[in-house]
Amino acid sequence: MPSSHRSRGRGNTSDPREGGVDLSVESSARPRTGAAQPRWPWPVVTVLGCLLGVGGVWVVLTGLLAPEWLALKNARFSDLTRGATRLWLLAHGVPMTGLGLHLSLAPLGLTLIILLVGEQTCRYGTRVMSAGRRASGRGPSTRAAGQVAAVHASTHLVLVLLLCGSAGADPWPRGLVGGLAVGIVSGLLGAVRGARLDLTDELPAGVRGIPSAATAGVAIVLAAGAVALAVTLLMHGDRAIALHQSLAPGGWGGVVLLLVQLAWLPDLIVWAAAWTLGSGFSIGIGSAVSPFAVRLGMIPSIPVLGALPGIGAPAVAVRIVLAVPVLAGAVAGVVVVRNRDRTGVGRSVGLGAVAGVLSGLLVSLIAVFASGAIGSGRLMRTGAMMPQTLGLAVGLLGVGGALGSLVTALVRDHRSLEPREGGTGGSHRMPRPRSWEDEAGEETRPVR
Incomplete structure (x- = not known):
């Protein structure tokens, strides 16, 4: 900031009676010697934050299980701690086996909570890293944020492996894959938000809109699944109660x-989102729930499963849900083309198709994480039907993305070619070139 003060230093040759103004501006790129340095190095803060986040979730799980543990006879404290540990590991996909029950269906709600806590702790570590870099005259960078995310993900993976050993669970390969996935996703989200970076700037200019477009497509498919689940709960909620x-x-x-x-x-x-795709889901080997047919066997006594539709062929009108993936792909195609400069129709359709296909791949990946066993025997397989879900998601969302981008490109080109007069859109009359007769007429036209 410019400083306004009188020069009072020795060697000042100017007249002291004159009010000199110092207009020197300090460059913001120079290190600020008075900036506060972080008390702890960012690697220490990141590791401690990850430990505290994992410990906090584990303590909450222990508290929730404590009343049921107290109701058991001859229960040991190690049973309570091991149960909380196995539940935390199950959120990473590590199977839980006990009392003749094999459970490998990850509770994604708990997984989302673990992701949120990890994102917040890694975000704080990234802020400490950014403060240290600013104190030394540097700003946050993608490489530095990646280092924080790598430290967080490594710490999280080590904790998963250690807890697998303490609980007697096999960490290979689901513990390794789940620990890496949760650690990397939470670490990257926290590091990017903490450093206030935009990773799309690192992508080529031609494909920067694809990630946001694919995210929009996935969000619409999942939102449609949530609506379908809410409708079936309202229709068959009495059986669940x-x-x-x-x-x-x-x-x-x-x-x-x-x-x-x-x-x-x-x-x-x-599962409901897979139903809107047309592939449906299964609750046990040999069962299927889709818009075309419902086949069910023995269902576990879980209240929410009482809202499943009845056995048989649903009404033909139900199959209108197949428009959901096409609509989701169309929205992805519109998003990827809308914010771009004018390009050819063929290139726009290609980008829309890529955005739709990527949305379908992400939906299929989420469906894989939402699949697993909820028991032994025929209940060893529950979740979205594969590979039907993959094929329908990629195909329908890809077609929708191509159609949405095609319509958007044609409408934009048509609007850009519309003739306009005087800057208004109400007239399509082409302006006539002025001639010397018009000039003469203006000269001789009477003034009213």
């Missing part, structure tokens, strides 16, 4: 049962 009452869980047991179903609520949304 009756099943809950038949279990007689009691006061705290009812709360725990509700929390357990909320933990798996995102999985159910993904």
